[in-house]
Amino acid sequence: MTKISPEIEEKMQPDVILPVSADVSFASNRFPKYKLGPDHQILEEPKEDNKGPSLKEVIEQETMQLSDQHKRLSVRDLASKFDKNLTAAAKLAEEAKLREVASLEGHVLLKKLRDALESLRGRMAGRNKEDVEKAISMVEALAVKLTQKEGELIQEKFEVKKLANFLKQASEDAKKLVNQENSFACAEIESARTVVQRFGEALEEEERNAQNSKDHAPDVEELVEEVQEARRIKLLHQPSKVMEMEHELRALRIQIREKSIFSVKLQNELAMSKRAEENKSSPYVIDGSENLGSCLQLQPRSNASPPPLSKCSIQWCRISPDGSQKEVISGANKSSYAPEPIDVGRILQADIMSDGQKISVTTAGPLEIAAGLGSYVEVLMRKSSSEFNVVISQMNGQDHPSHSVHAFNVGKMRIKLCRGWITKAREIYSASMQLCGARADGNAAAKALFWQPRKGLSFVLTFESEQERNAAIMLARKYALDCNVTLVGPED
Numbered sequence: 001m002t003k004i005s006p007e008i009e010e011k012m013q014p015d016v017i018l019p020v021s022a023d024v025s026f027a028s029n030r031f032p033k034y035k036l037g038p039d040h041q042i043l044e045e046p047k048e049d050n051k052g053p054s055l056k057e058v059i060e061q062e063t064m065q066l067s068d069q070h071k072r073l074s075v076r077d078l079a080s081k082f083d084k085n086l087t088a089a090a091k092l093a094e095e096a097k098l099r100e101v102a103s104l105e106g107h108v109l110l111k112k113l114r115d116a117l118e119s120l121r122g123r124m125a126g127r128n129k130e131d132v133e134k135a136i137s138m139v140e141a142l143a144v145k146l147t148q149k150e151g152e153l154i155q156e157k158f159e160v161k162k163l164a165n166f167l168k169q170a171s172e173d174a175k176k177l178v179n180q181e182n183s184f185a186c187a188e189i190e191s192a193r194t195v196v197q198r199f200g201e202a203l204e205e206e207e208r209n210a211q212n213s214k215d216h217a218p219d220v221e222e223l224v225e226e227v228q229e230a231r232r233i234k235l236l237h238q239p240s241k242v243m244e245m246e247h248e249l250r251a252l253r254i255q256i257r258e259k260s261i262f263s264v265k266l267q268n269e270l271a272m273s274k275r276a277e278e279n280k281s282s283p284y285v286i287d288g289s290e291n292l293g294s295c296l297q298l299q300p301r302s303n304a305s306p307p308p309l310s311k312c313s314i315q316w317c318r319i320s321p322d323g324s325q326k327e328v329i330s331g332a333n334k335s336s337y338a339p340e341p342i343d344v345g346r347i348l349q350a351d352i353m354s355d356g357q358k359i360s361v362t363t364a365g366p367l368e369i370a371a372g373l374g375s376y377v378e379v380l381m382r383k384s385s386s387e388f389n390v391v392i393s394q395m396n397g398q399d400h401p402s403h404s405v406h407a408f409n410v411g412k413m414r415i416k417l418c419r420g421w422i423t424k425a426r427e428i429y430s431a432s433m434q435l436c437g438a439r440a441d442g443n444a445a446a447k448a449l450f451w452q453p454r455k456g457l458s459f460v461l462t463f464e465s466e467q468e469r470n471a472a473i474m475l476a477r478k479y480a481l482d483c484n485v486t487l488v489g490p491e492d
Contacts, residue, residue, distance in 0.1 A: 195413075286299075298352070336445065340437030380471060386472070390408045393461065396457065427454055435450065448460055
């Protein structure tokens with residue numbers, strides 16, 4: 001190429017421009033268009049973009065929609081949505097890698113171009129040299145611009161990676177929820193199938209009984225007619241004597257019933273007085289109201305100086321009113337005990353072992369039910385399920401750090417513990433489930449219960465009141481008994 005200038009005329013040699021390496025590839029087959037602004041600043045010409053929003057913006061928009069609509073979507077739909085966006089995020093990450101490679105190739109090209117222009121500047125003079133210097137300035141500005149683009153690309157790559165990790169974790173959580181809901185649904189279906197089968201057998205038995213009664217109906221009617229005829233003949237022959245004997249028998253039955261009630265009352269009073277005499281000789285006394293919802297506390301008698309309870313071995317027991325049966329309450333080995341519904345109508349006894357000697361202290365009489373608890377439970381049983389507000393005090397024997405309020409739902413087929421849409425535990429009534437009053441020390445035990453949904457998972461839940469705690473225990477045991485399951489405490 002030959003260029004004529006007023007200052008100097010020079011012919012450029014063909015071998016001045018260094019050849020570009022053939023191993024460099026470009027994403028585009030043409031060099032981008034730039035303009036040189038003031039202070040040699042490169043102004044990039046605006047591009048016409050008719051492709052709509054970028055893939056990154058589409059993913060962010062979809063993620064926001066998922067976050068807004070996750071309460072209305074099913075768990076399976078949520079999992080499929082997250083999987084779809086995870087695939088799109090992976091595609092975006094691949095595009096970011098390609099752009100990074102293209103940026104690296106751009107740096108290589110600019111470096112070789114600048115070296116070529118530097119080589120030209122030493123051979124030029126006058127106006128040609130100024131053009132070459134201007135071109136070098138433009139290349140340097142292009143290098144700065146490219147560096148800025150690389151910074152933006154690195155930031156975008158970091159955001160894409162963060163978004164991909166978020167979507168991957170969300171997809172895994174959604175899959176776990178799907179599997180959990182599937183297992184719960186299968187368990188409920190099996191339970192419902194068992195109930196339906198049981199109802200079918202009961203209906204068949206009822207139909208057989210109805211058919212048998214229908215077959216024997218004539219014989220029964222004949223027998224009733226014969227009995228009525230015999231009574232009529234008997235009344236015709238000795239009406240007054242029969243009536244007198246019937247009145248006497250009725251009066252005797254009433255007297256026997258009154259005597260029996262009075263005898264039972266006397267026996268209870270004698271037993272209470274006997275226990276009171278025994279308790280007077282004991283150095284310890286049971287303090288607290290002897291009804292459901294209270295907390296019984298062992299205290300040393302004021303006029304005695306027995307060994308401290310902290311150095312003694314304590315075991316609480318429940319005894320039948322007549323004293324014939326004694327049952328050890330497993331885990332109740334503290335100085336205090338909060339009675340539960342199963343203790344109603346029974347006498348509670350605390351056995352204290354100290355220095356090889358056994359000291360027994362009993363309540364004055366059988367434990368009485370709390371006022372209003374029976375009617376409260378009857379109202380709850382009219383519902384399909386009952387929900388109580390609880391706080392998790394312990395989980396698997398360890399103190400729970402969070403004091404947030406959870407929902408304890410007692411249903412006819414299962415028990416569920418959740419907080420909002422997060423389920424802590426949900427199990428149908430089974431032989432592995434355990435439920436009883438909390439057998440811990442302190443007044444808070446009267447509001448707490450122990451629940452083991454399955455082996456390896458247990459909770460100590462604190463209710464808002466003693467009435468709700470006892471009502472939840474009574475409901476759960478009633479519904480479990482309907483499913484041929486007995487809910488008791490550990491080792492009971």
